[in-house]
Amino acid sequence: MTASVLGIADSVALGCSMRVIVTRPRLLTRAQAAVDEVVAAIDQAASRFRDDSELSRLNASTDRVVKVSPLFARAIEAALRGAELTEGAVDPTVGSAMRLAGYDADFASVPPAGEAIRLVAQRIPGWRAIQFSPATRTVVVPRGVELDLGATGKALAADLAVAAAMKAIEGGGVLVNLGGDIAVAGEPPFGGWAIQASEDGATALSDAEETVSITSGGVATSGTTVRRWVRGEAMLHHIIDPTTGLPVETCWRTATVAAGSCVDANIASTAAIVMGDRSPDWLGARGLAARLVHVDGTVYRCGGWPERAQSKPIPTVL
Numbered sequence: 001m002t003a004s005v006l007g008i009a010d011s012v013a014l015g016c017s018m019r020v021i022v023t024r025p026r027l028l029t030r031a032q033a034a035v036d037e038v039v040a041a042i043d044q045a046a047s048r049f050r051d052d053s054e055l056s057r058l059n060a061s062t063d064r065v066v067k068v069s070p071l072f073a074r075a076i077e078a079a080l081r082g083a084e085l086t087e088g089a090v091d092p093t094v095g096s097a098m099r100l101a102g103y104d105a106d107f108a109s110v111p112p113a114g115e116a117i118r119l120v121a122q123r124i125p126g127w128r129a130i131q132f133s134p135a136t137r138t139v140v141v142p143r144g145v146e147l148d149l150g151a152t153g154k155a156l157a158a159d160l161a162v163a164a165a166m167k168a169i170e171g172g173g174v175l176v177n178l179g180g181d182i183a184v185a186g187e188p189p190f191g192g193w194a195i196q197a198s199e200d201g202a203t204a205l206s207d208a209e210e211t212v213s214i215t216s217g218g219v220a221t222s223g224t225t226v227r228r229w230v231r232g233e234a235m236l237h238h239i240i241d242p243t244t245g246l247p248v249e250t251c252w253r254t255a256t257v258a259a260g261s262c263v264d265a266n267i268a269s270t271a272a273i274v275m276g277d278r279s280p281d282w283l284g285a286r287g288l289a290a291r292l293v294h295v296d297g298t299v300y301r302c303g304g305w306p307e308r309a310q311s312k313p314i315p316t317v318l
Helices: 025-046 054-059 070-085 092-100 150-169 262-285
Strands: 007-013 016-022 131-133 138-140 173-178 181-186 193-196 211-214 217-223 228-231 234-237 252-259 289-294 299-302
Touching: 007 025, 016 025, 016 150, 025 054, 025 070, 025 150, 025 173, 070 092, 070 131, 070 150, 070 262, 150 173, 150 181, 150 217, 150 262, 181 262, 211 217, 217 262, 252 262, 262 289, 262 299
Parallel strands: none
Antiparallel strands: 007 016, 016 173, 131 138, 173 181, 181 217, 193 211, 217 252, 228 234, 252 289, 289 299
16 A cells, blocks of 8 residues: 555644554544644643643642643653663653753754853753652652653654544554654554654655554654754754763764654664664664664664665655
């Protein structure tokens, strides 16, 4: 099944491009409505750039017990799980470090260049500082700590959105792509969902690019080449090294991982960037298929990620 017989809708959400694809085009409007509802709810709960979001209110209520909504509790739980699984390589307490590095607004509003800023290496507070009870949905953020749920929050939105779309259309298959965080559900197209492995989500779909097919779960790409900006002569980006509180210095430009869910794929792809040359062993030990692009352009595949095929399906999504 090629893109011509799929229903495809493109829009913008959570500060990035969003694509919804269904295998039954007549159900696209219904699927899109379900996805929009979930994405709007995630934005209201976990956006760092909205003063009225639950996250902003929580960050402003340090040292206090705060009861959160079920959705926001899931977002916090996903972020803390990611930190535990990666031994802190992916940590939600990077909010202050992100803001100090210049990522203090929705990325579209971040100036691409500006005056030099003074950055001081300092270990972030760490996820263990957060007191969270899933049973009571209560959380305490210590003074001086700012949560940022941007990575896992967007991936969670993709997972929840694709599930909501499947429930709404009751048949066929659905793919949701939120700026490179991709989740699929239901019956896939013949041959699977063909996903183009690209560093930049703005890259045009092309059968000349490398493509991988999945039938379930999710794929996520993390990297340092797209969400970046210049301050003085320093090139900065949005992936923070928890040991320094600064944009990570890594051997990888991008990391793309396939996993059982988009959240798990995102956790692993972000961890791969942070872990640097340790990441292939870490990914392999967990049986995760990954495609890593070195800063010199060399492509490294591990965990069963297929070698580039001579013939492959036409990509339907980045």
